[in-house]
Amino acid sequence: MNIKEYNKEDFWRAVILYGLNQATYKIALGESLIRFSEKGKNFISMNELAEDFFNMYLDRLKNGKPQLANPNRKTAMERIISLYNLNKLSKTQAIERVEREAFNDVIERFHTVDKVEIPLKFYEKTKEGLVILDNIYEVFSDAKNFELKQELKSRWDLLESAFEIKHGESELINDIRKFYLLKGYERTDITHNRSVLYGYQNGVCFYCAELMMEKDIHVDHVIPRQLIHNDEVWNLVLSHGYCNTSKSDYLPNKNYILKLIERNEYLIKSNHPISNKLKLQLGNTPKHRMSFVFKVYEDAQKVLAPWTGINGYNPVTDPFYKTFVRELIYNNT
Structure with missing residues (x-):
């Protein structure tokens, strides 16, 4: 691929619109990257990212819509927010669990489209967090890219709607899951x-x-x-x-x-x-x-x-x- 043939917006759109989305994590990470770049930050600690994810999903999950294509599973974020809403986790405990459980795949695979890694990156991963690269500042520095932000929100809405179609008897399923979640506890060494x-x-x-x-x-x-x-x-x-x-x-x-x-x-x-x-x-x-x-x-x-x-x-x-x-x-x- 000749990277010069494409502008940075093309690569961003490829990740958000054409990446394989079995869950909404990639969209959420995109929102976080935009939000932190607009604050002028060039480094995000994993704890900062976890807090941003927690606040984002806490608000997003008020709509009750699924965040995963597989109707037989829940994402880590859905489980953590449910436990928080059931008063089984404090906010600090919930954010710690987000940092520990929610980023296993999305950070490594964000720049992958159809199993191929794009040649342009928007961040680099370190042990401590994410280094924000200039590419994302250049994509979102101009007011004209309001359209890209709207595409991101629309993509999240679209994914939720698509996942919801696959989730039959969702109200009953959610009640059953909540019942066992309330009675359960964190993983132990088995x-x-x-x-x-x-x-x-x-x-x-x-x-x-x-x-x-x-x-x-x-x-x-x-x-x-x-x-x-x-x-x-x-x-x-x-x-x-x-x-x-x-x-x-x-x-x-x-x-x-x-x-x-x-x-x-x-x-x-x-x-x-x-x-x-x-x-x-x-x-x-x-x-x-x-x-x-x-x-x-x-x-x-x-x-x-x-x-x-x-x-x-x-x-x-x-x-x-x-x-x-x-x-x-x-x-x-």
Whole structure:
């Protein structure tokens, strides 16, 4: 590409109008860059950027419209603003979480259009923040570029409207998400649960029933954390990295939920100290515990896209499943 054939406005328009927008972060970053450049700043700390994002989304989300194309997920900004509005985070805590969670992709990919990085940059990333380059001052120094600012706002409106079309039953979905968000908590280190879970899975993956190697054991939420926002062991299993990645934030089918319920019963029937905690969380009887898990599963079905499982997996021939079912039958006779 001969950069001299294009002016700087062309590159800005390419990023904003033709970049791949699966969420509204790129538009928000564009607004921040304009706002800071108009203040004459040539450096933005990550904390400053986080505060600007927080204030921007706090106002923007009053319209209740989705900020992500995938109807089965919420952006980090949506989750943080929801927690703030529910009084579960102070403003300072919310801004800290924005700085920690919201910029993973957008800063690295802002200058990418159709998977190709444009040759002209509007900022450079450092460990401390963003260095604002002269290019953005030149694009927005003239009053005639009011049109570019309006294009940015219009693009955000357009994305929200497009995302909203994909989000069926949005009111019900938002109510369900808010319910679990209110009950949830921040991520914890779940790797310490490996030792608790490993023995009860006989060293095989929960999703494919094949043996796991020590270097490839992941702790996974069966009902995705994207919805339930907690790390309780009743919903945790061990899996291969591939199986975990394949499942991602999709909701597994009923066979896996039944398997999870049986696994929990196996844990409860053991002498492990976790037994009492599971009873406290799920209920005192198998019937109550099954009802609890199925209620969460039914809510998840309204919000999350389904995952049929690993090709070739059959619960009937799953040695792990058969092992603990036999144990349950034996202990109940």
